[in-house]
Amino acid sequence: MNKQKILYLHVGYWLLVAVQVLLVSLGTGVLGTQIDWKLFFTIVMPVKLLQIACSAGFFYLNYLYLIPRFLKKKNIFQYLIVLVIAILLFTPLYYYLEQLFYPSIGWKTYELDLNFWSALMITLSANFLHIFLGILLSYLMDWRTMRMEKEIAEKEQLQTELAFLKSQVNPHFLFNTINDIYALTQQQNEQAPEALLKLSELLRYMLRESDDPFVLLTKELEYLENVIELQKIGQKGFSFVDFTIIGHPDELKIAPLILINFIENAFKHGIFTDKETPIRIRIELKQSTFHFIMTNRINGYKKDKTGGIGLVNVKRRLALIYPAKHQLLITNDPLNFTVDLKIDLS
Structure with a gap:
Protein backbone atom coordinates (compact mmCIF):
# COMPACT_ATOMS: atom_id res chain seq x y z
CA MET A 1 0.00 0.00 0.00
CA GLU A 151 10.69 -8.79 0.77
CA ILE A 152 13.15 -6.33 -0.76
CA ALA A 153 16.07 -8.10 0.93
CA GLU A 154 14.81 -11.49 -0.26
CA LYS A 155 14.35 -10.15 -3.79
CA GLU A 156 17.84 -8.66 -3.82
CA GLN A 157 19.26 -11.90 -2.45
CA LEU A 158 17.41 -13.84 -5.15
CA GLN A 159 18.70 -11.54 -7.89
CA THR A 160 22.22 -11.81 -6.51
CA GLU A 161 22.03 -15.59 -6.41
CA LEU A 162 20.65 -15.76 -9.95
CA ALA A 163 23.37 -13.42 -11.18
CA PHE A 164 25.99 -15.59 -9.48
CA LEU A 165 24.56 -18.78 -10.96
CA LYS A 166 24.40 -17.21 -14.41
CA SER A 167 27.99 -15.99 -14.11
CA GLN A 168 29.03 -19.57 -13.43
CA VAL A 169 27.50 -20.70 -16.73
CA ASN A 170 29.69 -18.57 -18.96
CA PRO A 171 33.19 -19.40 -17.61
CA HIS A 172 32.32 -23.09 -17.31
CA PHE A 173 31.34 -23.36 -20.96
CA LEU A 174 33.94 -20.92 -22.26
CA PHE A 175 36.79 -22.76 -20.59
CA ASN A 176 36.10 -25.92 -22.59
CA THR A 177 35.39 -24.04 -25.84
CA ILE A 178 38.59 -22.01 -25.66
CA ASN A 179 40.54 -25.23 -25.10
CA ASP A 180 38.99 -26.70 -28.25
CA ILE A 181 39.79 -23.60 -30.31
CA TYR A 182 43.32 -23.56 -28.93
CA ALA A 183 43.76 -27.16 -30.09
CA LEU A 184 42.53 -26.20 -33.58
CA THR A 185 45.00 -23.33 -33.82
CA GLN A 186 47.83 -25.59 -32.67
CA GLN A 187 46.92 -27.96 -35.47
CA GLN A 188 46.55 -25.01 -37.87
CA ASN A 189 43.09 -26.29 -38.69
CA GLU A 190 41.25 -24.19 -41.28
CA GLN A 191 38.12 -24.33 -39.12
CA ALA A 192 39.80 -22.34 -36.33
CA PRO A 193 38.71 -18.91 -37.73
CA GLU A 194 35.11 -20.13 -38.12
CA ALA A 195 35.15 -21.48 -34.57
CA LEU A 196 36.48 -18.18 -33.29
CA LEU A 197 33.71 -16.32 -35.15
CA LYS A 198 31.08 -18.62 -33.64
CA LEU A 199 32.54 -18.02 -30.21
CA SER A 200 32.32 -14.25 -30.68
CA GLU A 201 28.63 -14.61 -31.59
CA LEU A 202 28.00 -16.62 -28.47
CA LEU A 203 29.83 -14.08 -26.34
CA ARG A 204 27.75 -11.29 -27.85
CA TYR A 205 24.58 -13.16 -26.88
CA MET A 206 25.86 -13.85 -23.37
CA LEU A 207 26.86 -10.24 -22.78
CA ARG A 208 23.88 -8.48 -24.35
CA GLU A 209 20.82 -10.68 -24.36
CA SER A 210 21.33 -12.73 -21.21
CA ASP A 211 21.31 -9.63 -18.98
CA ASP A 212 17.53 -9.65 -19.30
CA PRO A 213 15.59 -11.96 -16.98
CA PHE A 214 13.79 -13.44 -20.00
CA VAL A 215 14.62 -13.54 -23.70
CA LEU A 216 12.73 -14.58 -26.79
CA LEU A 217 12.71 -18.34 -27.14
CA THR A 218 13.75 -18.01 -30.79
CA LYS A 219 17.01 -16.33 -29.73
CA GLU A 220 17.70 -18.95 -27.07
CA LEU A 221 17.15 -21.77 -29.60
CA GLU A 222 19.44 -20.01 -32.07
CA TYR A 223 22.04 -19.77 -29.33
CA LEU A 224 21.78 -23.51 -28.65
CA GLU A 225 22.22 -24.29 -32.36
CA ASN A 226 25.38 -22.15 -32.43
CA VAL A 227 26.70 -23.98 -29.37
CA ILE A 228 26.13 -27.32 -31.06
CA GLU A 229 27.82 -26.11 -34.26
CA LEU A 230 30.80 -24.88 -32.26
CA GLN A 231 31.09 -28.24 -30.53
CA LYS A 232 31.03 -29.97 -33.89
CA ILE A 233 33.84 -27.76 -35.15
CA GLY A 234 35.85 -28.63 -32.08
CA GLN A 235 35.41 -32.32 -32.85
CA LYS A 236 36.53 -31.86 -36.47
CA GLY A 237 33.14 -32.93 -37.73
CA PHE A 238 33.14 -36.23 -35.84
CA SER A 239 30.12 -35.39 -33.74
CA PHE A 240 26.52 -36.30 -34.36
CA VAL A 241 23.59 -34.42 -32.90
CA ASP A 242 19.95 -34.94 -33.80
CA PHE A 243 18.35 -31.58 -32.96
CA THR A 244 14.60 -31.34 -33.63
CA ILE A 245 12.14 -28.53 -32.90
CA ILE A 246 8.42 -29.22 -33.13
CA GLY A 247 6.05 -26.26 -32.93
CA HIS A 248 6.48 -22.52 -33.23
CA PRO A 249 8.13 -20.36 -30.53
CA ASP A 250 6.06 -17.32 -31.59
CA GLU A 251 6.51 -14.65 -28.87
CA LEU A 252 7.30 -17.02 -26.02
CA LYS A 253 10.10 -16.03 -23.66
CA ILE A 254 12.41 -18.13 -21.51
CA ALA A 255 15.15 -17.55 -18.96
CA PRO A 256 18.45 -17.21 -20.86
CA LEU A 257 21.17 -19.86 -20.69
CA ILE A 258 18.84 -22.24 -18.87
CA LEU A 259 19.55 -25.21 -21.19
CA ILE A 260 23.22 -24.79 -21.99
CA ASN A 261 24.33 -26.91 -19.01
CA PHE A 262 22.41 -29.94 -20.28
CA ILE A 263 23.94 -29.72 -23.75
CA GLU A 264 27.43 -29.04 -22.49
CA ASN A 265 27.07 -31.96 -20.07
CA ALA A 266 26.11 -34.26 -22.95
CA PHE A 267 29.25 -33.30 -24.87
CA LYS A 268 31.44 -33.69 -21.79
CA HIS A 269 30.19 -37.06 -20.61
CA GLY A 270 28.41 -38.59 -23.59
CA ILE A 271 29.29 -40.55 -26.71
CA PHE A 272 28.52 -38.51 -29.82
CA THR A 273 31.14 -39.60 -32.35
CA ASP A 274 29.07 -42.55 -33.57
CA LYS A 275 26.27 -41.63 -35.96
CA GLU A 276 24.31 -44.62 -34.66
CA THR A 277 24.19 -43.15 -31.15
CA PRO A 278 23.96 -39.38 -31.57
CA ILE A 279 22.99 -36.89 -28.92
CA ARG A 280 19.25 -36.57 -29.42
CA ILE A 281 17.65 -33.24 -28.56
CA ARG A 282 13.93 -32.81 -29.08
CA ILE A 283 12.01 -29.62 -28.26
CA GLU A 284 8.21 -29.64 -28.39
CA LEU A 285 6.15 -26.48 -28.13
CA LYS A 286 2.44 -26.71 -27.39
CA GLN A 287 0.88 -23.34 -26.64
CA SER A 288 2.88 -22.06 -23.63
CA THR A 289 4.38 -25.44 -22.66
CA PHE A 290 8.07 -25.93 -23.45
CA HIS A 291 9.15 -29.59 -23.47
CA PHE A 292 12.86 -30.37 -23.71
CA ILE A 293 14.03 -33.99 -24.05
CA MET A 294 17.69 -34.87 -24.45
CA THR A 295 19.27 -38.33 -24.52
CA ASN A 296 22.90 -39.30 -24.93
CA ARG A 297 24.87 -42.51 -24.61
CA ILE A 298 27.10 -42.45 -21.52
CA ASN A 299 30.85 -42.54 -22.01
CA GLY A 300 32.47 -44.79 -19.44
CA TYR A 301 35.66 -42.76 -19.65
CA LYS A 302 34.63 -39.40 -18.26
CA LYS A 303 36.35 -36.41 -19.73
CA ASP A 304 36.02 -34.40 -16.56
CA LYS A 305 37.22 -36.38 -13.54
CA THR A 306 36.58 -33.49 -11.17
CA GLY A 307 32.85 -33.40 -11.79
CA GLY A 308 31.04 -30.15 -12.48
CA ILE A 309 28.60 -27.58 -11.23
CA GLY A 310 26.47 -27.58 -14.38
CA LEU A 311 23.52 -29.73 -13.36
CA VAL A 312 23.44 -28.40 -9.81
CA ASN A 313 23.51 -24.90 -11.26
CA VAL A 314 20.60 -25.40 -13.65
CA LYS A 315 18.46 -27.16 -11.02
CA ARG A 316 18.91 -24.22 -8.68
CA ARG A 317 18.08 -21.68 -11.40
CA LEU A 318 14.95 -23.59 -12.37
CA ALA A 319 13.86 -23.70 -8.74
CA LEU A 320 14.35 -19.93 -8.39
CA ILE A 321 12.90 -18.78 -11.72
CA TYR A 322 10.15 -21.37 -12.24
CA PRO A 323 9.37 -22.55 -8.67
CA ALA A 324 5.97 -24.06 -9.46
CA LYS A 325 6.04 -24.02 -13.25
CA HIS A 326 8.54 -26.70 -14.21
CA GLN A 327 9.07 -30.44 -14.02
CA LEU A 328 12.56 -31.88 -14.33
CA LEU A 329 13.26 -35.61 -14.59
CA ILE A 330 16.83 -36.83 -15.02
CA THR A 331 17.39 -40.52 -15.71
CA ASN A 332 20.87 -41.96 -15.48
CA ASP A 333 20.92 -45.67 -16.34
CA PRO A 334 24.04 -47.71 -17.18
CA LEU A 335 23.80 -46.87 -20.89
CA ASN A 336 21.91 -43.61 -21.38
CA PHE A 337 21.55 -40.25 -19.73
CA THR A 338 18.16 -38.59 -20.27
CA VAL A 339 16.86 -35.14 -19.38
CA ASP A 340 13.11 -34.52 -19.53
CA LEU A 341 12.19 -30.92 -18.76
CA LYS A 342 8.81 -29.20 -19.00
CA ILE A 343 8.37 -25.47 -18.37
CA ASP A 344 5.21 -23.43 -18.39
CA LEU A 345 6.27 -20.24 -20.17
CA SER A 346 2.97 -18.42 -19.72
Whole structure:
Protein backbone atom coordinates (compact mmCIF):
# COMPACT_ATOMS: atom_id res chain seq x y z
CA MET A 1 0.00 0.00 0.00
CA ASN A 2 1.55 3.31 -1.09
CA LYS A 3 1.52 6.59 0.82
CA GLN A 4 -1.31 8.02 -1.28
CA LYS A 5 -3.64 5.14 -0.39
CA ILE A 6 -2.72 5.46 3.28
CA LEU A 7 -3.56 9.18 3.11
CA TYR A 8 -6.94 8.36 1.57
CA LEU A 9 -7.64 5.89 4.37
CA HIS A 10 -6.88 8.49 7.04
CA VAL A 11 -9.06 11.12 5.36
CA GLY A 12 -11.87 8.60 4.85
CA TYR A 13 -11.74 7.54 8.50
CA TRP A 14 -12.10 11.08 9.85
CA LEU A 15 -14.91 11.82 7.39
CA LEU A 16 -16.78 8.78 8.73
CA VAL A 17 -16.13 9.96 12.30
CA ALA A 18 -17.51 13.41 11.39
CA VAL A 19 -20.67 11.93 9.87
CA GLN A 20 -21.23 9.67 12.89
CA VAL A 21 -20.70 12.48 15.44
CA LEU A 22 -22.98 14.90 13.59
CA LEU A 23 -25.75 12.32 13.27
CA VAL A 24 -25.52 11.44 16.97
CA SER A 25 -25.45 15.10 18.05
CA LEU A 26 -28.41 15.86 15.80
CA GLY A 27 -30.45 13.04 17.26
CA THR A 28 -29.50 13.93 20.84
CA GLY A 29 -30.27 17.62 20.45
CA VAL A 30 -33.76 17.23 19.00
CA LEU A 31 -35.32 14.77 21.43
CA GLY A 32 -38.89 15.85 21.81
CA THR A 33 -38.40 19.03 19.76
CA GLN A 34 -38.42 20.12 16.16
CA ILE A 35 -35.12 20.32 14.31
CA ASP A 36 -33.74 23.83 14.22
CA TRP A 37 -31.55 23.55 11.14
CA LYS A 38 -30.29 27.10 11.42
CA LEU A 39 -28.86 26.53 14.89
CA PHE A 40 -27.55 23.16 13.85
CA PHE A 41 -25.56 24.49 10.87
CA THR A 42 -24.43 27.75 12.48
CA ILE A 43 -23.43 26.57 15.97
CA VAL A 44 -23.71 22.82 16.56
CA MET A 45 -21.95 21.64 13.42
CA PRO A 46 -18.95 24.06 13.71
CA VAL A 47 -18.48 23.12 17.38
CA LYS A 48 -18.63 19.39 16.63
CA LEU A 49 -16.24 19.73 13.70
CA LEU A 50 -13.84 21.66 15.93
CA GLN A 51 -14.07 18.86 18.50
CA ILE A 52 -13.34 16.29 15.79
CA ALA A 53 -10.33 18.36 14.75
CA CYS A 54 -9.17 18.27 18.38
CA SER A 55 -9.62 14.49 18.44
CA ALA A 56 -7.62 14.20 15.22
CA GLY A 57 -4.89 16.40 16.69
CA PHE A 58 -4.81 14.27 19.83
CA PHE A 59 -4.68 11.08 17.72
CA TYR A 60 -1.73 12.23 15.57
CA LEU A 61 0.12 13.65 18.57
CA ASN A 62 -0.12 10.19 20.12
CA TYR A 63 0.49 8.28 16.88
CA LEU A 64 3.34 10.32 15.43
CA TYR A 65 5.16 11.47 18.56
CA LEU A 66 4.21 9.88 21.89
CA ILE A 67 4.18 6.26 20.75
CA PRO A 68 7.49 6.37 18.81
CA ARG A 69 9.16 8.62 21.42
CA PHE A 70 8.15 6.71 24.56
CA LEU A 71 6.12 3.53 24.10
CA LYS A 72 8.30 1.90 21.41
CA LYS A 73 11.38 2.64 23.48
CA LYS A 74 9.90 0.64 26.37
CA ASN A 75 9.28 3.79 28.46
CA ILE A 76 5.73 2.76 29.33
CA PHE A 77 5.51 4.79 32.56
CA GLN A 78 6.67 7.96 30.83
CA TYR A 79 4.26 7.28 27.99
CA LEU A 80 1.31 7.08 30.40
CA ILE A 81 2.35 10.32 32.09
CA VAL A 82 2.62 12.33 28.87
CA LEU A 83 -0.59 10.74 27.60
CA VAL A 84 -2.45 11.95 30.71
CA ILE A 85 -0.92 15.41 30.29
CA ALA A 86 -2.09 15.49 26.68
CA ILE A 87 -5.62 14.54 27.75
CA LEU A 88 -5.61 17.27 30.41
CA LEU A 89 -4.58 19.83 27.79
CA PHE A 90 -7.25 18.71 25.34
CA THR A 91 -10.08 18.49 27.89
CA PRO A 92 -10.93 22.23 28.20
CA LEU A 93 -10.85 22.81 24.45
CA TYR A 94 -12.62 19.58 23.59
CA TYR A 95 -15.70 19.66 25.82
CA TYR A 96 -16.00 23.15 27.35
CA LEU A 97 -16.94 24.34 23.88
CA GLU A 98 -20.36 22.85 24.59
CA GLN A 99 -20.75 24.87 27.79
CA LEU A 100 -19.83 28.05 25.94
CA PHE A 101 -22.24 27.64 23.05
CA TYR A 102 -24.92 25.01 23.67
CA PRO A 103 -26.66 26.37 26.83
CA SER A 104 -27.34 29.66 25.08
CA ILE A 105 -29.34 27.87 22.41
CA GLY A 106 -30.99 25.31 24.65
CA TRP A 107 -29.00 22.43 23.14
CA LYS A 108 -27.83 20.07 25.88
CA THR A 109 -25.76 17.02 25.04
CA TYR A 110 -25.38 15.69 28.60
CA GLU A 111 -27.85 15.50 31.45
CA LEU A 112 -25.18 16.46 33.99
CA ASP A 113 -23.47 19.80 34.27
CA LEU A 114 -19.88 19.44 33.14
CA ASN A 115 -17.05 20.26 35.50
CA PHE A 116 -13.37 19.70 34.84
CA TRP A 117 -13.16 16.14 36.22
CA SER A 118 -16.33 14.90 34.58
CA ALA A 119 -15.18 16.51 31.34
CA LEU A 120 -11.84 14.74 31.78
CA MET A 121 -13.53 11.35 32.06
CA ILE A 122 -15.71 12.08 29.05
CA THR A 123 -12.65 13.15 27.04
CA LEU A 124 -10.79 10.00 28.03
CA SER A 125 -13.72 7.72 27.18
CA ALA A 126 -14.32 9.51 23.87
CA ASN A 127 -10.65 9.20 22.87
CA PHE A 128 -9.93 5.76 24.30
CA LEU A 129 -10.64 4.19 20.92
CA HIS A 130 -8.32 6.66 19.24
CA ILE A 131 -5.56 5.84 21.73
CA PHE A 132 -5.99 2.13 21.02
CA LEU A 133 -6.15 2.70 17.24
CA GLY A 134 -3.01 4.84 17.36
CA ILE A 135 -1.05 2.10 19.13
CA LEU A 136 -2.45 -0.61 16.86
CA LEU A 137 -1.82 1.36 13.67
CA SER A 138 1.70 2.31 14.71
CA TYR A 139 2.73 -1.30 15.31
CA LEU A 140 0.93 -2.47 12.17
CA MET A 141 2.85 0.08 10.10
CA ASP A 142 6.10 -1.10 11.69
CA TRP A 143 5.18 -4.68 10.80
CA ARG A 144 4.35 -3.59 7.26
CA THR A 145 7.66 -1.77 6.92
CA MET A 146 9.60 -4.78 8.24
CA ARG A 147 7.73 -7.05 5.86
CA MET A 148 8.49 -4.79 2.88
CA GLU A 149 12.15 -4.56 3.86
CA LYS A 150 12.27 -8.34 4.20
CA GLU A 151 10.69 -8.79 0.77
CA ILE A 152 13.15 -6.33 -0.76
CA ALA A 153 16.07 -8.10 0.93
CA GLU A 154 14.81 -11.49 -0.26
CA LYS A 155 14.35 -10.15 -3.79
CA GLU A 156 17.84 -8.66 -3.82
CA GLN A 157 19.26 -11.90 -2.45
CA LEU A 158 17.41 -13.84 -5.15
CA GLN A 159 18.70 -11.54 -7.89
CA THR A 160 22.22 -11.81 -6.51
CA GLU A 161 22.03 -15.59 -6.41
CA LEU A 162 20.65 -15.76 -9.95
CA ALA A 163 23.37 -13.42 -11.18
CA PHE A 164 25.99 -15.59 -9.48
CA LEU A 165 24.56 -18.78 -10.96
CA LYS A 166 24.40 -17.21 -14.41
CA SER A 167 27.99 -15.99 -14.11
CA GLN A 168 29.03 -19.57 -13.43
CA VAL A 169 27.50 -20.70 -16.73
CA ASN A 170 29.69 -18.57 -18.96
CA PRO A 171 33.19 -19.40 -17.61
CA HIS A 172 32.32 -23.09 -17.31
CA PHE A 173 31.34 -23.36 -20.96
CA LEU A 174 33.94 -20.92 -22.26
CA PHE A 175 36.79 -22.76 -20.59
CA ASN A 176 36.10 -25.92 -22.59
CA THR A 177 35.39 -24.04 -25.84
CA ILE A 178 38.59 -22.01 -25.66
CA ASN A 179 40.54 -25.23 -25.10
CA ASP A 180 38.99 -26.70 -28.25
CA ILE A 181 39.79 -23.60 -30.31
CA TYR A 182 43.32 -23.56 -28.93
CA ALA A 183 43.76 -27.16 -30.09
CA LEU A 184 42.53 -26.20 -33.58
CA THR A 185 45.00 -23.33 -33.82
CA GLN A 186 47.83 -25.59 -32.67
CA GLN A 187 46.92 -27.96 -35.47
CA GLN A 188 46.55 -25.01 -37.87
CA ASN A 189 43.09 -26.29 -38.69
CA GLU A 190 41.25 -24.19 -41.28
CA GLN A 191 38.12 -24.33 -39.12
CA ALA A 192 39.80 -22.34 -36.33
CA PRO A 193 38.71 -18.91 -37.73
CA GLU A 194 35.11 -20.13 -38.12
CA ALA A 195 35.15 -21.48 -34.57
CA LEU A 196 36.48 -18.18 -33.29
CA LEU A 197 33.71 -16.32 -35.15
CA LYS A 198 31.08 -18.62 -33.64
CA LEU A 199 32.54 -18.02 -30.21
CA SER A 200 32.32 -14.25 -30.68
CA GLU A 201 28.63 -14.61 -31.59
CA LEU A 202 28.00 -16.62 -28.47
CA LEU A 203 29.83 -14.08 -26.34
CA ARG A 204 27.75 -11.29 -27.85
CA TYR A 205 24.58 -13.16 -26.88
CA MET A 206 25.86 -13.85 -23.37
CA LEU A 207 26.86 -10.24 -22.78
CA ARG A 208 23.88 -8.48 -24.35
CA GLU A 209 20.82 -10.68 -24.36
CA SER A 210 21.33 -12.73 -21.21
CA ASP A 211 21.31 -9.63 -18.98
CA ASP A 212 17.53 -9.65 -19.30
CA PRO A 213 15.59 -11.96 -16.98
CA PHE A 214 13.79 -13.44 -20.00
CA VAL A 215 14.62 -13.54 -23.70
CA LEU A 216 12.73 -14.58 -26.79
CA LEU A 217 12.71 -18.34 -27.14
CA THR A 218 13.75 -18.01 -30.79
CA LYS A 219 17.01 -16.33 -29.73
CA GLU A 220 17.70 -18.95 -27.07
CA LEU A 221 17.15 -21.77 -29.60
CA GLU A 222 19.44 -20.01 -32.07
CA TYR A 223 22.04 -19.77 -29.33
CA LEU A 224 21.78 -23.51 -28.65
CA GLU A 225 22.22 -24.29 -32.36
CA ASN A 226 25.38 -22.15 -32.43
CA VAL A 227 26.70 -23.98 -29.37
CA ILE A 228 26.13 -27.32 -31.06
CA GLU A 229 27.82 -26.11 -34.26
CA LEU A 230 30.80 -24.88 -32.26
CA GLN A 231 31.09 -28.24 -30.53
CA LYS A 232 31.03 -29.97 -33.89
CA ILE A 233 33.84 -27.76 -35.15
CA GLY A 234 35.85 -28.63 -32.08
CA GLN A 235 35.41 -32.32 -32.85
CA LYS A 236 36.53 -31.86 -36.47
CA GLY A 237 33.14 -32.93 -37.73
CA PHE A 238 33.14 -36.23 -35.84
CA SER A 239 30.12 -35.39 -33.74
CA PHE A 240 26.52 -36.30 -34.36
CA VAL A 241 23.59 -34.42 -32.90
CA ASP A 242 19.95 -34.94 -33.80
CA PHE A 243 18.35 -31.58 -32.96
CA THR A 244 14.60 -31.34 -33.63
CA ILE A 245 12.14 -28.53 -32.90
CA ILE A 246 8.42 -29.22 -33.13
CA GLY A 247 6.05 -26.26 -32.93
CA HIS A 248 6.48 -22.52 -33.23
CA PRO A 249 8.13 -20.36 -30.53
CA ASP A 250 6.06 -17.32 -31.59
CA GLU A 251 6.51 -14.65 -28.87
CA LEU A 252 7.30 -17.02 -26.02
CA LYS A 253 10.10 -16.03 -23.66
CA ILE A 254 12.41 -18.13 -21.51
CA ALA A 255 15.15 -17.55 -18.96
CA PRO A 256 18.45 -17.21 -20.86
CA LEU A 257 21.17 -19.86 -20.69
CA ILE A 258 18.84 -22.24 -18.87
CA LEU A 259 19.55 -25.21 -21.19
CA ILE A 260 23.22 -24.79 -21.99
CA ASN A 261 24.33 -26.91 -19.01
CA PHE A 262 22.41 -29.94 -20.28
CA ILE A 263 23.94 -29.72 -23.75
CA GLU A 264 27.43 -29.04 -22.49
CA ASN A 265 27.07 -31.96 -20.07
CA ALA A 266 26.11 -34.26 -22.95
CA PHE A 267 29.25 -33.30 -24.87
CA LYS A 268 31.44 -33.69 -21.79
CA HIS A 269 30.19 -37.06 -20.61
CA GLY A 270 28.41 -38.59 -23.59
CA ILE A 271 29.29 -40.55 -26.71
CA PHE A 272 28.52 -38.51 -29.82
CA THR A 273 31.14 -39.60 -32.35
CA ASP A 274 29.07 -42.55 -33.57
CA LYS A 275 26.27 -41.63 -35.96
CA GLU A 276 24.31 -44.62 -34.66
CA THR A 277 24.19 -43.15 -31.15
CA PRO A 278 23.96 -39.38 -31.57
CA ILE A 279 22.99 -36.89 -28.92
CA ARG A 280 19.25 -36.57 -29.42
CA ILE A 281 17.65 -33.24 -28.56
CA ARG A 282 13.93 -32.81 -29.08
CA ILE A 283 12.01 -29.62 -28.26
CA GLU A 284 8.21 -29.64 -28.39
CA LEU A 285 6.15 -26.48 -28.13
CA LYS A 286 2.44 -26.71 -27.39
CA GLN A 287 0.88 -23.34 -26.64
CA SER A 288 2.88 -22.06 -23.63
CA THR A 289 4.38 -25.44 -22.66
CA PHE A 290 8.07 -25.93 -23.45
CA HIS A 291 9.15 -29.59 -23.47
CA PHE A 292 12.86 -30.37 -23.71
CA ILE A 293 14.03 -33.99 -24.05
CA MET A 294 17.69 -34.87 -24.45
CA THR A 295 19.27 -38.33 -24.52
CA ASN A 296 22.90 -39.30 -24.93
CA ARG A 297 24.87 -42.51 -24.61
CA ILE A 298 27.10 -42.45 -21.52
CA ASN A 299 30.85 -42.54 -22.01
CA GLY A 300 32.47 -44.79 -19.44
CA TYR A 301 35.66 -42.76 -19.65
CA LYS A 302 34.63 -39.40 -18.26
CA LYS A 303 36.35 -36.41 -19.73
CA ASP A 304 36.02 -34.40 -16.56
CA LYS A 305 37.22 -36.38 -13.54
CA THR A 306 36.58 -33.49 -11.17
CA GLY A 307 32.85 -33.40 -11.79
CA GLY A 308 31.04 -30.15 -12.48
CA ILE A 309 28.60 -27.58 -11.23
CA GLY A 310 26.47 -27.58 -14.38
CA LEU A 311 23.52 -29.73 -13.36
CA VAL A 312 23.44 -28.40 -9.81
CA ASN A 313 23.51 -24.90 -11.26
CA VAL A 314 20.60 -25.40 -13.65
CA LYS A 315 18.46 -27.16 -11.02
CA ARG A 316 18.91 -24.22 -8.68
CA ARG A 317 18.08 -21.68 -11.40
CA LEU A 318 14.95 -23.59 -12.37
CA ALA A 319 13.86 -23.70 -8.74
CA LEU A 320 14.35 -19.93 -8.39
CA ILE A 321 12.90 -18.78 -11.72
CA TYR A 322 10.15 -21.37 -12.24
CA PRO A 323 9.37 -22.55 -8.67
CA ALA A 324 5.97 -24.06 -9.46
CA LYS A 325 6.04 -24.02 -13.25
CA HIS A 326 8.54 -26.70 -14.21
CA GLN A 327 9.07 -30.44 -14.02
CA LEU A 328 12.56 -31.88 -14.33
CA LEU A 329 13.26 -35.61 -14.59
CA ILE A 330 16.83 -36.83 -15.02
CA THR A 331 17.39 -40.52 -15.71
CA ASN A 332 20.87 -41.96 -15.48
CA ASP A 333 20.92 -45.67 -16.34
CA PRO A 334 24.04 -47.71 -17.18
CA LEU A 335 23.80 -46.87 -20.89
CA ASN A 336 21.91 -43.61 -21.38
CA PHE A 337 21.55 -40.25 -19.73
CA THR A 338 18.16 -38.59 -20.27
CA VAL A 339 16.86 -35.14 -19.38
CA ASP A 340 13.11 -34.52 -19.53
CA LEU A 341 12.19 -30.92 -18.76
CA LYS A 342 8.81 -29.20 -19.00
CA ILE A 343 8.37 -25.47 -18.37
CA ASP A 344 5.21 -23.43 -18.39
CA LEU A 345 6.27 -20.24 -20.17
CA SER A 346 2.97 -18.42 -19.72
